[in-house]
Amino acid sequence: MPSKDPTAIASGKRSELTLLARIRDRAAHFSKRNSSLRLGIGDDCALLRLSPGEELAVTTDLSVAGRHFQLHWHPAQAIGHRTLARGLSDLAAMGARPVAAFLSLGLPGGLTGSWLDQFLDGLFALAEAYSVPLAGGDLSESPIAVADIVLTGAVRRGKALLRSGAHPDDLLYVTGTLGGAAAALARLKRLAKTTSGARSLPGRLERSLAPHLYPQPRVAQGLWLARKPLATAAIDLSDGLSTDLAHLCQESAVAAEIDADALPVDAAATLAEALHGGEDYELLFTAAPSARIPRSIAGVPVTRIGRILRVRGRPQIALITARGSEPLRPHGWEHFS
Amino acid sequence: MPSKDPTAIASGKRSELTLLARIRDRAAHFSKRNSSLRLGIGDDCALLRLSPGEELAVTTDLSVAGRHFQLHWHPAQAIGHRTLARGLSDLAAMGARPVAAFLSLGLPGGLTGSWLDQFLDGLFALAEAYSVPLAGGDLSESPIAVADIVLTGAVRRGKALLRSGAHPDDLLYVTGTLGGAAAALARLKRLAKTTSGARSLPGRLERSLAPHLYPQPRVAQGLWLARKPLATAAIDLSDGLSTDLAHLCQESAVAAEIDADALPVDAAATLAEALHGGEDYELLFTAAPSARIPRSIAGVPVTRIGRILRVRGRPQIALITARGSEPLRPHGWEHFS
Numbered sequence: 001m002p003s004k005d006p007t008a009i010a011s012g013k014r015s016e017l018t019l020l021a022r023i024r025d026r027a028a029h030f031s032k033r034n035s036s037l038r039l040g041i042g043d044d045c046a047l048l049r050l051s052p053g054e055e056l057a058v059t060t061d062l063s064v065a066g067r068h069f070q071l072h073w074h075p076a077q078a079i080g081h082r083t084l085a086r087g088l089s090d091l092a093a094m095g096a097r098p099v100a101a102f103l104s105l106g107l108p109g110g111l112t113g114s115w116l117d118q119f120l121d122g123l124f125a126l127a128e129a130y131s132v133p134l135a136g137g138d139l140s141e142s143p144i145a146v147a148d149i150v151l152t153g154a155v156r157r158g159k160a161l162l163r164s165g166a167h168p169d170d171l172l173y174v175t176g177t178l179g180g181a182a183a184a185l186a187r188l189k190r191l192a193k194t195t196s197g198a199r200s201l202p203g204r205l206e207r208s209l210a211p212h213l214y215p216q217p218r219v220a221q222g223l224w225l226a227r228k229p230l231a232t233a234a235i236d237l238s239d240g241l242s243t244d245l246a247h248l249c250q251e252s253a254v255a256a257e258i259d260a261d262a263l264p265v266d267a268a269a270t271l272a273e274a275l276h277g278g279e280d281y282e283l284l285f286t287a288a289p290s291a292r293i294p295r296s297i298a299g300v301p302v303t304r305i306g307r308i309l310r311v312r313g314r315p316q317i318a319l320i321t322a323r324g325s326e327p328l329r330p331h332g333w334e335h336f337s
Numbered sequence: 338m339p340s341k342d343p344t345a346i347a348s349g350k351r352s353e354l355t356l357l358a359r360i361r362d363r364a365a366h367f368s369k370r371n372s373s374l375r376l377g378i379g380d381d382c383a384l385l386r387l388s389p390g391e392e393l394a395v396t397t398d399l400s401v402a403g404r405h406f407q408l409h410w411h412p413a414q415a416i417g418h419r420t421l422a423r424g425l426s427d428l429a430a431m432g433a434r435p436v437a438a439f440l441s442l443g444l445p446g447g448l449t450g451s452w453l454d455q456f457l458d459g460l461f462a463l464a465e466a467y468s469v470p471l472a473g474g475d476l477s478e479s480p481i482a483v484a485d486i487v488l489t490g491a492v493r494r495g496k497a498l499l500r501s502g503a504h505p506d507d508l509l510y511v512t513g514t515l516g517g518a519a520a521a522l523a524r525l526k527r528l529a530k531t532t533s534g535a536r537s538l539p540g541r542l543e544r545s546l547a548p549h550l551y552p553q554p555r556v557a558q559g560l561w562l563a564r565k566p567l568a569t570a571a572i573d574l575s576d577g578l579s580t581d582l583a584h585l586c587q588e589s590a591v592a593a594e595i596d597a598d599a600l601p602v603d604a605a606a607t608l609a610e611a612l613h614g615g616e617d618y619e620l621l622f623t624a625a626p627s628a629r630i631p632r633s634i635a636g637v638p639v640t641r642i643g644r645i646l647r648v649r650g651r652p653q654i655a656l657i658t659a660r661g662s663e664p665l666r667p668h669g670w671e672h673f674s
Contacts, residue, residue: 038392042588043500044430044572045394045490055375056393057382060487062441062475093381104399104441104485138399138485148441148475148485150397153382163380235381251379 019112019139026124027134036099036154037133046135048099050154056099057153057160059090065145073192075206076115078213079147080122082279086238087151088130088217089281093236095161095226096153098219100135101127103149106142119147130219161226161234161285166252170232170286172306173293175218178241179269180211182277187268188212211266215281220298222283230293234285240278243330245317248284249308257318258306258328275319276331356449356476363461364471373436373491374470383472385436387491393436394490394497396427402482410529412543413452415550416484417459419616423575424488425467425554426618430573432498432563433490435556437472438464440486443479456484467556498563498571498622503589507569507623509643510630512555515578516606517548519614524605525549548603552618557635559620567630571622577615580667582654585621586645594655595643595665612656613668 024041039047050056063086065071069079084101091098103123107116127134132151188209191201206213218236225231235248241258249256258275265274286308287293296302306320319328361378376384387393400423402408406416421438428435440460444453464471469488525546543550555573562568572585578595586593595612602611623645624630633639643657656665 039497039499044427045396045433045488045497047431047492047497048393048395049494050387050393052389056385056387056489058385058437058439058473058487058489059382060439060441060473060475060485062443062477062483062485064443064477064479064483066480067477090381094384096382100395102395102397102487104397106399106401106483136395136397138397140399140401140404142401142481142483143403144480146399146401146443146479146483148397148399150395150439150487151382152393152395155384157386160376160382160384162376 016139019116023120023134023139026120037135040133040135046100046102048135048152053157054154055157055160057091057094057096057155058150059087060148060150061086061090063147063149070192071145073188075213076118077122080119081126081214083147083149084123084126085215085217085281087149088126088132088219089236089238091151091153092217092219092222093161093234093283094153094155095159095222095234096155097223098130098132099152099154101132101149101151102135103137103147105137106140106144106146108143108145109141111145155226159226159229161222161231163233163235163248163251166233166248166254166286166308167288168254168308168310169289170308171289171304172256172258172284172286172308173302174237174241174264174282174284174305175221175297175300175302176280176282177264177266178237178280178282179273179277180266181215181279182273183266183269184209184212185279212279215279217281218283218300221300224297225283225285230287230291231285232287234283237280237282237284238278240276240331241274241284242276242317242328243278244284246330248286249317252308253311255309255311255316256306257309257320257325260319260321262303262305264301264303275328353476356453360457360471360476363457374472377470377472383437383439385472385489390494391491392494392497394428394431394433394492395487396424397485397487398423398427400484400486407529408482410525412550413455414459417456418463418551420484420486421460421463422552422554422618424486425463425469425556426573426575428488428490429554429556429559430498430571430620431490431492432496432559432571433492434560435467435469436489436491438469438486438488439472440474440484442474443477443481443483445480445482446478448482492563496563496566498559498568500570500572500585500588503570503585503591503623503645504625505591505645505647506626507645508626508641509593509595509621509623509645510639511574511578511601511619511621511642512558512634512637512639513617513619514601514603515574515617515619516610516614517603518552518616518618519610520603520606521546521549522616549616552616554618555620555637558637561634562620562622567624567628568622569624571620574617574619574621575615577613577668578611578621579613579654579665580615581621583667585623586654589645590648592646592648592653593643594646594657594662597656597658599640599642601638601640601642612665
């Protein structure tokens with residue numbers, strides 16, 4: 001959007017410009033509130049200004065219709081919410097304060113009316129909750145709906161939570177509960193076979209699917225952990241515990257073991273959903289054994305679920321159950337399956 | 338890509354991880370060279386660090402198969418080059434020094450082999466020319482090919498070239514020549530009807546299509562203009578002179594007139610292609626009448642093409658020809674047509 005602008009001159013480009021004007025108007029409401037955003041939508045680039053001693057965290061997340069969301073299942077508000085939540089969750093995992101979001105949107109012509117309005121409703125509601133302005137992006141017609149979200153955030157120099165900082169003997173923690181998003185997705189899939197999915201769900205049912213439809217990124221928790229600083233490493237659970245813990249272990253060159261009994265499995269979920277279901281967007285983090293980790297951070301419970309081990313041979317993750325120890329292989333989200 | 342990582346643990350995700358490993362290996366070559374990039378691919382976010390007194394310019398540009406490029410016409414290298422060139426050109430128009438690029442790529446399974454390698458060849462060749470590392474992004478399977486490029490750049494605080502700074506009586510300048518990209522695109526379209534387009538063109542012919550296939554963003558020229566500072570406003574010519582000048586006039590609340598005879602029309606192009614053809618990626622800028630603008634900047638010619646006027650009624654652009662003055666309406670690129 002920085003490169004395009006509604007203008008009285010450009011009457012030949014009415015349809016695109018009308019869309020951009022709608023998005024720009026809604027975005028303008030937020031732009032004034034964030035002191036790090038010096039220039040938002042309307043120029044070739046947005047301009048961000050950090051405080052001395054801060055560095056900028058940047059992440060992009062691509063959502064594709066049919067892969068990350070289903071137009072015939074998902075309410076447009078939920079798609080907008082989930083698009084932004086993915087990016088905010090990456091900032092949370094670095095302990096970064098959200099500064100500005102950018103949205104590149106490719107849409108079929110048929111989705112530029114009320115669908116787009118509802119998509120923006122969902123996106124801006126979450127943006128408002130975290131005071132993150134929409135500072136730019138791009139818009140194009142596309143045969144399929146695609147949304148690439150870019151999040152920028154500020155973090156004190158050298159204080160970002162990295163995946164690479166875990167040490168042997170560190171303890172392993174997770175925020176919130178696990179598997180709720182996967183369980184809700186499974187329920188939504190069953191509903192979709194018999195109805196029109198969640199697009200026409202009664203409010204009560206839609207609320208019960210909230211762990212999937214409206215996940216809450218753990219921005220406040222990430223900020224708290226980075227400020228203390230207490231965590232030695234962190235990652236957000238987007239692909240599933242088994243997969244994301246594997247990423248953390250790989251980057252830190254360590255192994256890990258998880259206590260199955262300790263896992264905060266969501267009331268609606270199975271152990272398998274807690275281990276492998278993605279999109280919970282909780283934070284997985286490590287801390288030294290001596291660190292005093294509270295039982296909850298900013299109102300969200302924190303649970304100790306295992307420990308970091310020295311690597312013997314190939315890095316491995318073990319699951320400890322009443323039957324003993326077994327290897328835990330990644331079975332999370334696969335983008336090219 | 339920050340959120341995904343090749344790991345020995347994650348053997349179940351081989352295909353995606355193999356792709357990511359290929360991209361990460363190629364990106365690693367550049368990461369070490371840019372002092373503003375503290376952390377590249379491999380974590381939840383990349384980390385950028387600016388010098389005191391700098392602010393960060395951010396732009397995103399979405400390219401969609403069938404809209405911005407044609408898989409059956411365009412060599413994959415050209416698609417990679419053009420994807421990055423769009424973003425670099427936005428930085429050039431702000432006078433920003435490129436810091437890091439991020440690429441979100443959605444690809445059908447059939448394009449993840451040699452097509453992707455060639456796409457990356459084109460993208461990394463241009464990235465190397467401007468010392469801009471690939472610092473992150475995302476990767477997903479997609480029914481159609483989409484590429485969203487994010488560029489970040491550094492600019493001295495308060496020194497960015499904005500669209501909004503043009504004043505009445507300022508003179509209007511453009512770098513390079515105009516219409517060459519549109520003329521080459523027209524030639525490519527004719528070729529595509531009889532052959533397989535540029536995918537199998539002889540080298541000589543492909544070189545003659547370079548203004549379309551391999552446009553050169555005016556990064557050095559933008560940096561020079563911002564450093565002096567000489568320009569009062571700037572925009573890059575992505576949508577075409579008539580459309581982009583309208584954007585500049587709208588943001589500056591001014592009108593403008595162009596001298597048709599003064600336009601540096603590319604030798605292969607018509608006047609209409611110079612006025613309305615997009616994707617030349619030259620810089621259009623304004624400067625006070627007293628400013629001494631050289632005839633060339635960093636080896637690229639600069640031409641005075643008109644002047645900025647006070648708005649009378651609706652903002653308008655006039656084209657001055659031997660027949661007199663006529664309104665110039667925007668006929669550039671339309672994303673939702």
